[in-house]
Amino acid sequence: MKKNAAQRRLRIYFTGVGGQGALTATSLLAHAALTAGLGVVAGEVHGMAQRGGVVESALLLGGWRSPRLDFGEADVLLGFEPLETLRGLPYLKPGGAVFSSSDPLPPLSVSLGAARYPDLAEIEAEIRQTAGRHRFLPCRKLGLAAGSAQSGNTALLGAVCAADILPFGLEELQSAIRYFLPARIQEANLKALSLGAEA
Amino acid sequence: MSAVSSPDHPLLGLPGERRLLLGNEAIVRGALEAGVHLIACYPGTPSSEVPDAFYSMRGQGRFRMEYSVNEKVALEVAAGAALAGAMSLATMKHVGVNVAADPLLTSAYIGLPGGLVLLSADDPGCHSSQNEQDNRHYARFASLPCFEPASAQEAKDMTRAAFRLARELQQPVMLRVTTRVAHMRGPVEFGALPQTSPLVEFQRDPGRFVPVPAVALKRHKALAAALEQAARLAETSPFTRCRAATRPSRLGIIASGVARAYLADALTEGGWEDSVHILELGVTWPLPVEALGAFLSGCDRVLVLEEGAPLLENDLRALAQRRGLAALVEGKDADLTEQGEYSTSRVLRRVSSFLDCPRAVAPARGPLRAVRSDLPARAPNLCPGCSHRAVYYAARQVYGDAPVYSSDIGCYTLGMAPPLRMADFLVCMGSSVSAGSGFAAVSDRPVVAFIGDSTFFHSGMTGLANAVFNRHNLLLVILDNGTTAMTGHQPNPGMLQEDLGEAARHLDIEGVVRALGVTECARVGAFNLKALLGAFADMKEKSGVRVLIAEELCALYARRRRKTARRTVVVARQGDEARRCLERLACPAFCRDGDDVAVDQTLCVGCMVCLQAAPGVFKAVSHRQG
Numbered sequence: 001m002k003k004n005a006a007q008r009r010l011r012i013y014f015t016g017v018g019g020q021g022a023l024t025a026t027s028l029l030a031h032a033a034l035t036a037g038l039g040v041v042a043g044e045v046h047g048m049a050q051r052g053g054v055v056e057s058a059l060l061l062g063g064w065r066s067p068r069l070d071f072g073e074a075d076v077l078l079g080f081e082p083l084e085t086l087r088g089l090p091y092l093k094p095g096g097a098v099f100s101s102s103d104p105l106p107p108l109s110v111s112l113g114a115a116r117y118p119d120l121a122e123i124e125a126e127i128r129q130t131a132g133r134h135r136f137l138p139c140r141k142l143g144l145a146a147g148s149a150q151s152g153n154t155a156l157l158g159a160v161c162a163a164d165i166l167p168f169g170l171e172e173l174q175s176a177i178r179y180f181l182p183a184r185i186q187e188a189n190l191k192a193l194s195l196g197a198e199a
Numbered sequence: 200m201s202a203v204s205s206p207d208h209p210l211l212g213l214p215g216e217r218r219l220l221l222g223n224e225a226i227v228r229g230a231l232e233a234g235v236h237l238i239a240c241y242p243g244t245p246s247s248e249v250p251d252a253f254y255s256m257r258g259q260g261r262f263r264m265e266y267s268v269n270e271k272v273a274l275e276v277a278a279g280a281a282l283a284g285a286m287s288l289a290t291m292k293h294v295g296v297n298v299a300a301d302p303l304l305t306s307a308y309i310g311l312p313g314g315l316v317l318l319s320a321d322d323p324g325c326h327s328s329q330n331e332q333d334n335r336h337y338a339r340f341a342s343l344p345c346f347e348p349a350s351a352q353e354a355k356d357m358t359r360a361a362f363r364l365a366r367e368l369q370q371p372v373m374l375r376v377t378t379r380v381a382h383m384r385g386p387v388e389f390g391a392l393p394q395t396s397p398l399v400e401f402q403r404d405p406g407r408f409v410p411v412p413a414v415a416l417k418r419h420k421a422l423a424a425a426l427e428q429a430a431r432l433a434e435t436s437p438f439t440r441c442r443a444a445t446r447p448s449r450l451g452i453i454a455s456g457v458a459r460a461y462l463a464d465a466l467t468e469g470g471w472e473d474s475v476h477i478l479e480l481g482v483t484w485p486l487p488v489e490a491l492g493a494f495l496s497g498c499d500r501v502l503v504l505e506e507g508a509p510l511l512e513n514d515l516r517a518l519a520q521r522r523g524l525a526a527l528v529e530g531k532d533a534d535l536t537e538q539g540e541y542s543t544s545r546v547l548r549r550v551s552s553f554l555d556c557p558r559a560v561a562p563a564r565g566p567l568r569a570v571r572s573d574l575p576a577r578a579p580n581l582c583p584g585c586s587h588r589a590v591y592y593a594a595r596q597v598y599g600d601a602p603v604y605s606s607d608i609g610c611y612t613l614g615m616a617p618p619l620r621m622a623d624f625l626v627c628m629g630s631s632v633s634a635g636s637g638f639a640a641v642s643d644r645p646v647v648a649f650i651g652d653s654t655f656f657h658s659g660m661t662g663l664a665n666a667v668f669n670r671h672n673l674l675l676v677i678l679d680n681g682t683t684a685m686t687g688h689q690p691n692p693g694m695l696q697e698d699l700g701e702a703a704r705h706l707d708i709e710g711v712v713r714a715l716g717v718t719e720c721a722r723v724g725a726f727n728l729k730a731l732l733g734a735f736a737d738m739k740e741k742s743g744v745r746v747l748i749a750e751e752l753c754a755l756y757a758r759r760r761r762k763t764a765r766r767t768v769v770v771a772r773q774g775d776e777a778r779r780c781l782e783r784l785a786c787p788a789f790c791r792d793g794d795d796v797a798v799d800q801t802l803c804v805g806c807m808v809c810l811q812a813a814p815g816v817f818k819a820v821s822h823r824q825g
Contacts, residue, residue: 067383
């Protein structure tokens with residue numbers, strides 16, 4: 001019994017850029033987990049991070065009490081932007097899973113010519129060195145195909161769901177979308193979810 | 200922040216309902232369950248969602264709430280309401296309690312019959328603050344009972360308990376959260392929601408409520424007695440939780456605040472739940488000394504887990520000495536320091552060495568990835584179309600590096616980053632004017648100070664009155680974007696009347712400035728670059744106290760507020776001028792397309808500042824609203 005419960009304990013680290021919807025994605029998964037009857041704690045950081053900076057959040061499933069993740073604690077890393085996936089890698093437990101968007105959003109330092117955006121191949125090589133499995137997804141393309149670039153986040157959630165890592169399935173995530181998101185964007189997100197799951 | 204009040208707000212759900220709530224939302228529900236009458240606040244991360252949730256439920260007759268102009272005023276309004284017998288809540292971030300410290304300490308002397316709860320939202324790790332001060336000091340300093348939740352459910356339950364205690368003792372009570380608790384999301388089961396709760400009728404008693412010296416001395420004794428009663432209640436509080444080891448053990452761990460959560464997870468991960476005595480403190484002031492004494496006497500060594508200052512740790516050492524107990528108290532060390540935050544891993548390492556017991560769960564395979572400091576930075580930045588950027592750009596064009604730029608607290612502090620570099624020093628809210636005055640008094644360099652509309656009303660007005668009174672010499676630029684932008688667009692007196700509605704009244708900033716005796720005052724639109732440059736050039740030639748009010752709505756706020764046809768900018772002529780404009784304005788809507796400069800059409804909000812800064816390089820395009 002206890003072993004079973006421990007197997008379902010899962011810690012997910014989310015990272016992205018302010019305004020991308022990383023916090024909404026966290027809430028969606030949290031609601032889905034609650035629907036599935038799991039213990040849920042999520043941690044967010046508001047405020048400064050919203051002004052175009054990095055936004056990170058955490059979701060701990062299966063009976064944790066902590067609201068945050070430290071380096072090496074995440075079983076799963078969800079990156080909504082490839083550079084932020086790379087920056088967030090220290091949070092991944094070696095051998096963990098990485099799901100990342102492959103669409104760069106270059107920060108201002110790159111636009112100003114003060115810094116170089118790393119190649120996707122370089123990012124992937126670094127991920128390989130620590131992750132047990134990883135997956136890049138063209139989130140923006142899938143989002144646009146579903147009806148809005150924003151819903152690309154949900155495509156990434158679909159891909160994680162289809163990978164059979166989460167202690168719940170697409171159905172719980174679909175009902176979370178219907179419960180949690182405004183009616184006008186539900187269709188696009190439901191479509192993005194299945195596009196991500198099938199990708 | 201929702202602009203309309205909803206009759207079926209999720210926080211007004213039925214008893215027994217279970218919802219996923221933010222810690223701050225759970226506090227709101229707890230206050231409603233207690234029967235709160237009045238809420239006064241000054242917004243500040245990580246406290247802001249509390250007043251914002253009340254604001255979204257306003258106008259239903261359940262309570263009265265206000266965004267006060269600063270924390271001192273908020274606490275005084277709440278204290279006055281509690282004197283009139285209302286349950287009142289004052290909310291603020293940790294540094295806000297510094298502003299409110301004066302009424303705080305004396306309101307504990309006179310006691311507040313209706314019951315007042317002060318929410319102090321601390322920020323260990325400085326996620327959005329200028330320091331990481333530990334406001335548990337204030338609970339001790341002001342003699343306030345203090346509750347510290349570590350889950351969303353506790354945030355609700357402790358808020359309700361804090362109100363009940365505040366009314367029972369007639370003493371102000373502190374509810375202290377940290378960023379991780381304020382912004383954690385967890386399931387919360389709702390309790391009953393009373394329709395109304397009774398007011399405690401005010402009985403005139405100057406011998407208690409007017410703290411002239413003789414009264415104050417008498418009340419200091421009464422305060423001590425109230426605190427003793429609170430300590431007795433803490434002994435049997437459901438939030439003082441002791442769990443004995445099931446195996447024989449002479450080791451104990453005492454934890455408070457969010458460290459309780461890290462401890463629980465570390466114990467599960469390590470498989471150590473049965474081998475150590477645990478005492479969780481939810482009421483962290485006054486201390487339940489009998490429970491603590493009994494715990495200490497059952498242990499040879501006790502580890503204390505608390506973020507921030509070693510307050511509990513030192514109090515336990517003192518308690519052990521007073522009671523002649525031999526237990527060795529351990530706490531802060533090289534890993535668990537007074538700086539920053541704790542985590543499950545850090546607590547796990549410490550508990551492992553404390554128990555001299557390796558963790559049961561095998562550590563992860565392979566080494567962790569190191570943090571890469573060479574990656575392109577993604578610092579928070581002024582938004583595309585932010586009016587502050589235009590003002591900063593103009594100031595730099597006219598003044599260059601000659602002056603010192605005295606900054607203040609708000610989005611505009613982000614102007615410190617290159618290429619704008621518009622913040623040379625900052626002390627606290629409102630300091631731009633007064634610290635700028637002091638700098639100019641002893642320096643040959645001109646001082647240009649920047650302050651936002653909300654911060655001006657918070658504590659800039661007093662500094663400005665002082666600057667006029669004492670004949671200081673500086674240019675104060677009031678960046679009036681019509682809202683309290685950084686914390687989520689809360690109302691302030693500078694907000695347009697049409698947005699404030701019936702409950703609040705707009706104050707005209709220029710009228711206030713002139714009434715304070717400033718004669719050199721100009722008002723310009725922040726997106727009118729020519730007018731801005733002219734106004735700066737004009738002010739530069741003058742001396743004494745000068746004020747320039749630069750007006751333009753916050754871009755994020757304006758986008759939500761208006762539905763006008765969208766215009767954006769595209770690059771019409773590539774070359775050095777376009778690149779220079781990118782480098783000088785550093786608008787996040789600019790991006791590189793090979794050697795060319797491009798404007799991201801999804802980010803551009805059409806402020807047209809670049810168009811004015813580099814004529815002929817950009818052109819405007821109109822988009823039909825879909």
